[in-house]
Amino acid sequence: MSLFRRSRPPQPVEDPAVAVRVDDLRRDFGSFTAVDGISFAVRRGEVFGFLGPNGSGKTTTIRILTGSLAPSGGQVRVLGTDVARDPDAIHRRIGYMSQRFSLFEDLTVEENMRFYAGVHGLSKETYARRREYVLDMADLRGREGELTADLSVGWRQRLALGTATIHEPELLFLDEPTSGVDPVARRQFWDLLHDLAGRGVTLFVTTHYMDEAANCTRLAFMYRGRIVADGPPRDLVAGGTDVLEVRCADLDGAEDWLDDAADVRDVHLAEGALRVTSPGTDPQALADRLRDAGYGDAVVRAVEPTLEDVFVGLVTGR
Known part of the structure; x- marks a missing residue:
């Protein structure tokens, strides 16, 4: 028996101020490279904008960050967790909202809230408290019994944000959440996002609307699978x-x-x-x-x- 224990390789020291760290991330689909060796970090409390045209690799990246797609190479750490090794560990701590809103249109507003509360394992007491928050935040009080399909796109957007945050996530991913929404509803939606950021939630927003970028504290431009620039909006414009x-x-x-x-x-x-x-x-x-x-x-x-x-x-x- 050896008198010496085999040492473990040193583990990276996590910065508690960083919510997302991506190092040399790559994702291939056969011969096509959707994400080509990108690296970036998102600090806690940021409104981080991930910009780029359709097909640039934004959605593929966000699927990897949320643990629904495995990377082909590189490392992704979300809230200190290696997502590739333990994707389930982050699911209770993050929220996700896509451009399709992830709602069941044949369910009522109340039923959608109850469903997502159940998915996240909320107790009756916690759900009762969060239900009040969602109804107030989304301005849906009095519409609890309405079918989701009967709501306008703007109201469905608010409900989708409510269900994505009903479990009080630390980090919220929003994948083109304003696609197909009128300008007034888009502006109101961003007011809600800034309210969440003021409560300490880190926001990771993908969009191809450049006018929304000014609402972010920092941006990364994605093009053909690569990040071509990143920084605060003011610095990017100045240069x-x-x-x-x-x-x-x-x-x-x-x-x-x-x-x-x-x-x-x-x-x-x-x-x-x-x-x-x-x-x-x-x-x-x-x-x-x-x-x-x-x-x-x-x-x-x-x-x-x-x-x-x-x-x-x-x-x-x-």
């Missing part, structure tokens, strides 16, 4: 690309001309003007070129980039 605004009578014609210009990387119509991504281009020089092309009334000026402008610049590699 963004040069953007010019073009106004003239014939915006459609000017847009076609600009789209063919070699030094123009993106052009699109927004709020009655053209926004042109063209790093290093002098506004007056571009105005002169537009006039020479037949757009004599063209006025060009430099403007502050938006997050959408920044993202377009990133994904086009410029």
